[in-house]
Amino acid sequence: MSEPVEPAPDGDLEPVRVSDSHLEGIEASVRRLMDQSAQQAQQLDQLASAPAPGGSPFAAFGMPGFGGPPPAAPPEPRPILELDGEEREDELDALSDWVDDFLLPVYGAEVTTAAPWCLQWQEHDDVVAWLHALWLAYQQHKDPEAGLSGLFVWHRDFLTHAIAAIRAPGGPLSACMTSPERPAHRILPGPPPSARTEKVTTSDAKPSGSGEPSEQAA
Numbered sequence: 128m129s130e131p132v133e134p135a136p137d138g139d140l141e142p143v144r145v146s147d148s149h150l151e152g153i154e155a156s157v158r159r160l161m162d163q164s165a166q167q168a169q170q171l172d173q174l175a176s177a178p179a180p181g182g183s184p185f186a187a188f189g190m191p192g193f194g195g196p197p198p199a200a201p202p203e204p205r206p207i208l209e210l211d212g213e214e215r216e217d218e219l220d221a222l223s224d225w226v227d228d229f230l231l232p233v234y235g236a237e238v239t240t241a242a243p244w245c246l247q248w249q250e251h252d253d254v255v256a257w258l259h260a261l262w263l264a265y266q267q268h269k270d271p272e273a274g275l276s277g278l279f280v281w282h283r284d285f286l287t288h289a290i291a292a293i294r295a296p297g298g299p300l301s302a303c304m305t306s307p308e309r310p311a312h313r314i315l316p317g318p319p320p321s322a323r324t325e326k327v328t329t330s331d332a333k334p335s336g337s338g339e340p341s342e343q344a345a
Contacts, residue, residue, distance in 0.1 A: 204263050206259065206260070207219065207222065207255060207256065207259040208252060208255070218259070219255065222255070222259055222262055225262050226248075226258055226262075230261075234286065234290060238304055238305065238307050239305060240296060240305045242294045242296075243294060243296070243298070243301055244300060244303065244304050245300045245303035245304055245311075246310055246312065247303075247312045248300070250314065251299050251300065251314060254299050254300065257289050257292060257293050258289070258293070260285075260289070261285055261286065261289040264281055264285040265281055265285070268281035268285075269281070301315070302314075
């Protein structure tokens with residue numbers, strides 16, 4: 128133990144005198160602390176150098192600022208006519224729900240010869256493509272990031288033009304229902320294939336060696 132310190136005659140304190148046994152205990156404690164610090168530093172170096180899942184030891188906590196995985200990007204929309212099988216059927220079901228539950232009750236208007244409609248519009252590929260594009264645009268413009276004018280832009284630039292094209296008197300549904308009392312469905316035939324696919328060049332059709340041999344000049 129340390130010995131009591133008596134004040135010097137001039138008022139200054141004498142240096143603390145520590146016994147040898149107590150001094151050895153202090154040195155042993157300091158050495159233990161230094162050894163523990165060295166071990167912790169070694170462990171930190173190993174954690175920093177070892178590959179962790181997700182590229183960072185903090186990835187498991189989902190902390191992007193500390194190397195965590197970035198949020199998953201939403202899937203990019205694809206035109207419905209490019210989809211196949213079950214994927215296309217699921218997209219068509221979702222589109223039909225939007226058309227029947229939202230679009231038609233609000234913007235359907237009356238069925239007339241000037242604005243035909245078809246209860247089987249899902250079988251008209253061009254109509255499906257129009258309505259799907261209109262639906263995708265609606266989802267984009269109703270998003271808060273589109274701003275307060277987003278839905279106005281959708282009405283002006285998308286809804287009006289799409290409905291006018293789909294329900295035009297001479298449009299894709301003109302042979303379908305023109306009156307609610309007379310439902311009808313008929314897909315209008317498209318144009319025949321391009322003549323380019325059946326074109327035969329003259330050089331291919333003309334047999335080689337035909338015609339009169341040319342006379343040589345005398």
